[in-house]
Structures are given as C-alpha cells and as structure tokens.
Amino acid sequence: MIPYNFEYYQPVTALEGVRLFHDLALQGKEPMYYAGGTEIITMGRTLPVQPRAVIDIKKIPECTILAVQDQKLVLGSALSLSRLHDSLAFPLLGETAAGVADRTSRNKITLGGNICSRLMYRETVLPLLLTDSEVRIAGPAGWKQVSIHQVFHGQLQLEKGEFLVHSLTDSSYIGMPYAAVKKRKVSDIGYPLLTVAAIRTNAMIRVAFSGVCAFPFRSPMMEDALNRRELPLRLRIEQALVHLPAPILDDFNGSAAYREWVLKHTLLDTILSLEGESHERYRRL
Template sequence: MIAFDFAYSRPNTPSEAVALYETAAAQGQHALYYAGGTEIITFSRMGQMAADAIIDIKDLPECQVLGIDGEEIVIGAAVTLNQLADSDIFPLFGQTAQAIADRTARNKITVGGNVGSRRLMYREMALPFLLCDSKVKLFGPQGARLLPFTDVFHHALNLKPGELITQFYIPRSFVANTFVHLKKTKQSSVNYPLVTVLALEDGDRIRMAFSGVCAFPFRDERLEELVSNRARPLCERVKQVIEQFPHEVLHDLEGSEDYRKFVLQLTLEEILKQMGWAV
C-alpha cells in the first residue's frame, strides 16, 4: 500500500512534462517522473519515498523510440529492458538488460529508470553506455540538451532540476566489436551482483566497466591499460588490476571485500580467456 496522496499526470510531450514539474516545484511540491515505476512503487510501499506529484512519461513518443537512425542506434528512455533485449538491436545492450532482475520485472523496468536510479547503486544498464561513446538527450526547463553520456554520468546520473532523459544514442560501429558480459551473484542468477563486468574489445585494448564491486558503476581507463597489456602474463595483469583498484570495494551482506576481490579475479580471468586475451 502507498500511504500518501499524490496528483497524477500523463503529459503528451516532454515540454508538457517539464511544465508540470515546474508548476509543482513552484507550489513547494515534490514531483517525480514515472516510467516503469518499479522503484517508486517499491520504496513508496516501504515508506522510504514520497511525492506530491507523479508525472508519467512512459508514453511520450520520444521516450519509446527503439531503432536505427543513420549511423546511430537510438534507445528511448522509457523502452523496457525486455523490449531492448528482445529487439536484438545491439547484443551488448541486450545481454546486459537480460541479466537484470527477472523477466516479469524487466517488463516494467526501463532503460532510463535503471540508469537514473537513485535508490539502487548497481545501475547495470549504465555499463554499455560507458563503454560505447554514447550520447544522451535530456529535456528540461531550458529545452533539449544532447551530451556525451560520460558528461552527465559520473557514478550516478547528474541532471538539472526538472530535467528528464528522453533518448540515448550509440554509434553503430560498436555492434561488430567482440564483447563479454559476466555477472556473478551470491546465490541465484536473479539477484543483485557481487560482481558484474562488461568488457568490449576496441582494437588493441579492452574497455571494461564494473558494477557491484563498488558503491557505484564505473569505467576506469587505467585498469583497461593494465588488463590490455599482453606483454605481461594473464595472472600478473589481473593481480595488478586487483591491487590498483581505484575505489573502495564493498563489504556488505552480499559479500565481504575479500570475497568480492576473489570473485572479481576469477571473473577477469574468465573474461580474458573468453575474449582470447589470455596470452
């Protein structure tokens, strides 16, 4: 049960959505954009989230786009994880989406909602965007902005008040690149990750992004240099990554710091072997 009253709106355009947000803010109300709603519903029922106004953006045409535009793949923010995975438009993104939650939940969870999550630290859908030179289109009180994904996502999504994500753009050139996605959980495959690593071959180096290891998802080019150095043996490269990991490794109920490092070591070795980078 959601134990608070709220005003519900379903705008037809991003500008209408932002106008509703600004009206609520001007009245001292707390407004939330709503797409899949899994996070809002879950935490509202737990008494850990509340809002005076809910603005439903899931049917905005711009947010429902999933296709190819010239040399770019376009993914609307309100596209669900299952829609993305089932489309097979970009297997790198599809496999990442399929590894999040169960199929029933993925019918509701949206790409933009997962990337922009404020309550769950994993944000696993951010990983492929971090690796693929992606751009994100935002709409806010000052209109539309198209920016590199890494300009607005640093550990978490950083938006201006009233802004919402409408679309993501990914260069099609990355579709042909070899990749490996591995997610390790404590027990069943449908769980929060102890370690998720997404690796993408890019010429003479491997790009890597991580979730579950630290309190936020990230990419680190220094680690990529270490792991891509074929002049050193596999075990030495992996050891260097673990020793020079740039952020504090989580220690919680899902797994201790030492256990996560052990799982990360095995995961990196498995990825490099699968990609043919073991030697």
C-alpha cells in the first residue's frame, strides 16, 4: 500500500498523455508516467518516489504494439516482460527479460519501465544496444525517432515530459545466434551479480553488460579486443577488460574481484558458444 494519495489518469493517445503531464506539472503534482507500476509501488512505500499524479500509458496503442512494420520489429514500451518472452518475437530480448525478478513480477514489469528504472540493472536495454535499435519518444516538442545510442548513456536521457513509446529493431537481427547469461550469487530471483548479452553477426560478436559497472553498457573497444581471433581467447578477454568504461562494482552482491572472476568465465563461455569452438581446446590456452 502506498501511504499517500495520488491522482490517476489513463490517456488514450500520446498527445493526451503529454498534455496531461504538462498541465499536472504546472499544478505542482510531480506527475510520473506509469505502465507496470512496480517501481512506483515499491519505492512509494519507502517514500523516495512520491508522485501526486500518475499517467498510465497502457491504453495508448503505440505503447502496446508488437508487430513487424517495414522490416522492423516494433515493441511497445508498455509490453510486459512476460509478454515479450512468451511471444518469441525477439528471442534475445525475451530471454534477457526472463531473468528479471520472478514470473509474477514480470507480468507487471514493462519494457519501458525496466529501461527507465531507477535500479542500475536495466537489462532489457542490452539487446537494443546490440542490435543498433531505434526508439520512438513522445514529448512536449512532438515525436522523435532516434538511435538508442543517441539517447541511452547509462540511462535513457529523457527531457521533462517525454516518455518512451516503443523500440524499433531491424528484423535481420532477430534470427542471429545469441547468448544471454545472468549470474546471481545466491537465489534464482535475487538481484543479479551481472548479466551478459551477445549476438554474432556476419562480421563479429557484439557484447553488452549489466551489473558489471554501475550502469548497462556496450563498448566497441571491448568488442574489438574480443574479436581478435588470432589471439588466444583468454588473452582477448584480459585485453577487453582494460576497456571497461568504469570501475567494476563492489557491493553487497559481490566484491569487484569476485565479479571480475565471474565476468571472465562468463565471457569465456559466451564467446566459445558463439564462435562454435571446442571448450576443451580453450581450457588449455
């Protein structure tokens, strides 16, 4: 139960939602966009999040779309993680989403809610980064459609009053070989130690990470090192870690040294599975 009162709105168009946000903000009601609501409810109990008005975007058709249009897979921001997984529309995204919390929670947690989360993990952005996806955003200045790389820098960079409407991913990526690995220290549903997602294109293996640093990321410099197949894989991994964009996390889930050890072994298995090489061969390298 949330220990304060708030107003609830359910617009049926993106324009209506944006106008509501503007009007409510002028009234000092600190509005928030809402889809699954799990984070608002959880944080509302401990009071760091206290919106006086919430704007539910689930009735906006563009936010619940799941379709292929002009050779792009379009996924609405209000789609639940369970729906993404069960649809099999984007296997890498579905498998990555399946590692978030438990099934009951995933029935509520949405694609947009996870990407825009205040928690540092935001795992569902990893497949979008790997596939150079685009996102469509609605806001006071109208609609904009941009590369995920332009607006996601550790977190989704939204202007006041903007919200994520849907993602667009080129269909050619959907059938590519992939790997999605989530490592936890103890239980199957606790906070993750780290998550690694990867795909193999015709040219190279792409890798993205969550839980390694304090934000999700994809690093071209790390990928360059990991794809130097003339070198032993363990050496490639060592060289890739030199290019981490920030220090490895050291927190209650695991020390930096432990995370690094888990990351190295996870990368070893991930690259081997995507390169199709013998695991035993690389144990000797």
